Amino acid sequence: MSGEIVLRMEGISKAFPGVQALDNVDFEAAAGEVVALVGENGAGKSTLMKILCGAYRKDRGRIILDGREIEIENPYHAQRLGIAIIYQEFNLTPNQSVAANIFMAREPRSPGIGRWLNLVDRHRMEREARQYLDRVGARISPSSLVRDLSVAQQQMVEVAKALAVNARIIIMDEPTSALGEDEVEFLFRIIGTLKEQGLTVIFISHRLEEVFRVADRVVVLRDGRRVGNMPIQETTPEQVIRLMVGRELTEMFRKRKVEIGPPLLEVRGLTRRGVVHDVSFTLHRGEILGVAGLVGAGRTEMARLLFGVDRKDRGAILIEGKPVEIHSPVDAVAAGLGLVPEDRGLQGLVLSLSVRENIVLPTLDQHARAGWVNRLSVRQTAQEYVEKLNIRTPHLGQQAMYLSGGNQQKVVLAKWLASRPKVLIMDEPTRGIDVGAKAEVHALMSQLAQSGMGIIMISSELPEILGMSDRILVMHEGRVAAILDRAEATQEVIMAYASGEKRQT
Numbered sequence: 001m002s003g004e005i006v007l008r009m010e011g012i013s014k015a016f017p018g019v020q021a022l023d024n025v026d027f028e029a030a031a032g033e034v035v036a037l038v039g040e041n042g043a044g045k046s047t048l049m050k051i052l053c054g055a056y057r058k059d060r061g062r063i064i065l066d067g068r069e070i071e072i073e074n075p076y077h078a079q080r081l082g083i084a085i086i087y088q089e090f091n092l093t094p095n096q097s098v099a100a101n102i103f104m105a106r107e108p109r110s111p112g113i114g115r116w117l118n119l120v121d122r123h124r125m126e127r128e129a130r131q132y133l134d135r136v137g138a139r140i141s142p143s144s145l146v147r148d149l150s151v152a153q154q155q156m157v158e159v160a161k162a163l164a165v166n167a168r169i170i171i172m173d174e175p176t177s178a179l180g181e182d183e184v185e186f187l188f189r190i191i192g193t194l195k196e197q198g199l200t201v202i203f204i205s206h207r208l209e210e211v212f213r214v215a216d217r218v219v220v221l222r223d224g225r226r227v228g229n230m231p232i233q234e235t236t237p238e239q240v241i242r243l244m245v246g247r248e249l250t251e252m253f254r255k256r257k258v259e260i261g262p263p264l265l266e267v268r269g270l271t272r273r274g275v276v277h278d279v280s281f282t283l284h285r286g287e288i289l290g291v292a293g294l295v296g297a298g299r300t301e302m303a304r305l306l307f308g309v310d311r312k313d314r315g316a317i318l319i320e321g322k323p324v325e326i327h328s329p330v331d332a333v334a335a336g337l338g339l340v341p342e343d344r345g346l347q348g349l350v351l352s353l354s355v356r357e358n359i360v361l362p363t364l365d366q367h368a369r370a371g372w373v374n375r376l377s378v379r380q381t382a383q384e385y386v387e388k389l390n391i392r393t394p395h396l397g398q399q400a401m402y403l404s405g406g407n408q409q410k411v412v413l414a415k416w417l418a419s420r421p422k423v424l425i426m427d428e429p430t431r432g433i434d435v436g437a438k439a440e441v442h443a444l445m446s447q448l449a450q451s452g453m454g455i456i457m458i459s460s461e462l463p464e465i466l467g468m469s470d471r472i473l474v475m476h477e478g479r480v481a482a483i484l485d486r487a488e489a490t491q492e493v494i495m496a497y498a499s500g501e502k503r504q505t
């Protein structure tokens with residue numbers, strides 16, 4: 001169980017232009033404790049943690065570490081104080097070895113003349129790196145290059161790196177959002193190990209089932225205020241959701257019964273050597289086709305082939321019975337496809353443009369006549385989606401870079417929802433999005449399907465797949481392992497196909 005309180009944040013406030021991101025927030029954590037920090041997109045979770053790790057300065061409040069009040073000057077200072085943060089976008093150098101990354105800028109020097117020449121003692125570095133990797137239970141060679149590792153393995157290296165600088169408080173900001181089910185399990189084991197070693201872990205996640213599995217205590221933020229602080233045994237997911245959104249939530253997975261229409265998209269023998277093999281399926285009007293599979297099964301790659309981001313080696317694509325040639329995303333959009341990419345930060349958003357511009361970007365011509373953009377209709381469309389998805393922004397003109405992570409994702413979703421393609425491919429559409437907005441996204445998907453759109457929804461969350469899909473395509477090692485009807489699909493059946501244990505003939 002948890003030991004004494006090591007960290008106390010008292011009355012923390014932080015404002016940005018137009019937003020009070022944190023308002024008088026208290027937060028404490030004990031040694032050997034896992035504290036979950038939850039709240040809707042824009043509630044202030046990342047801001048609070050950025051203050052703790054020296055990335056932002058607080059406006060007001062006190063931070064007390066081991067009973068002593070401290071001012072955290074910058075990230076290096078936080079690191080020296082034993083506070084490490086693992087961001088979603090890792091800070092690793094891909095072309096260097098695991099060991100070099102763990103010892104970044106602190107490499108042990110060779111003895112003797114080697115020391116004089118300032119040579120890195122590679123042997124010792126790898127040996128010591130091995131120890132830190134062992135402490136997190138990672139079976140990774142210290143000499144392998146970071147770029148050859150999976151996302152989950154890179155995360156392990158980040159944790160090992162935190163241990164190497166003697167971190168006692170490890171902050172994980174949405175660590176599971178890019179992981180598959182097995183990898184999440186592994187991360188939880190790592191968190192368990194850190195806990196046993198007396199470290200404090202602060203865990204941010206939008207997935208409440210994870211929070212309830214891994215945390216000892218949950219702290220809830222709403223609109224920059226702390227509205228809950230409960231031992232996990234004394235609360236329920238329902239209570240946490242109520243505190244987060246400040247209202248009762250209507251049921252999740254609001255899938256409406258929609259009449260399935262004629263074929264809309266036919267994919268035949270889609271292949272890209274080494275990645276996607278002979279993928280064939282049909283998507284109908286009004287249908288939501290869920291795509292399940294483990295990380296690395298080729299789901300995102302298939303979406304990229306369909307959308308013309310990558311070149312296919314073979315295969316035909318038909319839309320409404322007519323073959324279409326798609327060599328680029330421009331071709332794809334012209335053919336009536338839309339793609340909400342998985343990596344929204346990089347691919348989906350123009351960070352320097354406003355929320356309004358981002359939302360209407362693909363549909364600008366619909367708001368224009370004879371070269372004149374109708375600003376009123378642009379504003380109305382943007383406003384409509386900001387309200388529908390509850391995008392937290394001080395105004396429509398705010399640059400996208402200043403929104404919280406989840407709100408940026410909502411903007412990308414809004415942009416594609418507003419463009420109403422015939423076929424919408426959504427890669428992990430609700431990743432990083434809070435529970436309230438998730439229900440809205442699901443409701444919108446149902447609504448779009450009802451209006452005749454066909455939706456391909458790639459998701460690693462089985463409840464979402466089971467809740468929203470009419471049919472489920474399961475991928476394994478780049479191939480279609482099964483196409484299941486909603487009625488015959490269960491978590492177990494999907495996992496059996498996804499893991500390669502079973503295969504439809």
Ligand SMILES: Nc1ncnc2c1ncn2[C@@H]1O[C@H](COP(=O)(O)OP(=O)(O)OP(=O)(O)O)[C@@H](O)[C@H]1O
Pocket residue numbers: 016017019020021039040041042043044045046047048392393402403404405406407432
């Ligand atoms: N650098 C910044 N400039 C302006 N506003 C900011 C900045 N950083 C954060 N904000 C605003 O502060 C508020 C809190 O953002 P924060 O990133 O802490 O939210 P969050 O709880 O982490 O949300 P998410 O679940 O979406 O990651 C948001 O309204 C956000 O737009």
Ligand SMILES: [Mg+2]
Pocket residue numbers: 045046047173404405406
């Ligand atoms: Mg955040």
